[in-house]
Amino acid sequence: MKRAKRGGYLRNVAVALGNSGEPAAVRVLQGALESDPEPLVRGHSAWALGKLGTAESRRALDSALYKEKDPQVLAEIQSAFKIR
DSSP states (O other): OOOOOHHHHHHHHHHHHHHTOGGGGHHHHHHHHOOOOOOOHHHHHHHHHHHOOOHHHHHHHHHHHOOOOHHHHHHHHHHHOOOO
């Protein structure tokens, strides 16, 4: 059986956290969005923050919008504002 590599694993974690609806997940997702080296993880963290839809998650997305350089992650952040 093949194992997911780090990026794939963390992407799956971000999706699970977003689907959990748990506001406490915002801090973890925000940390990943701000500092993970892989765009795959940052993009899915943005999606998850949008899915959570809390005021705190929206602030995290807004902050990342001005710091992120990767165009795909930026597109994911912009889309995340429209999820909820």
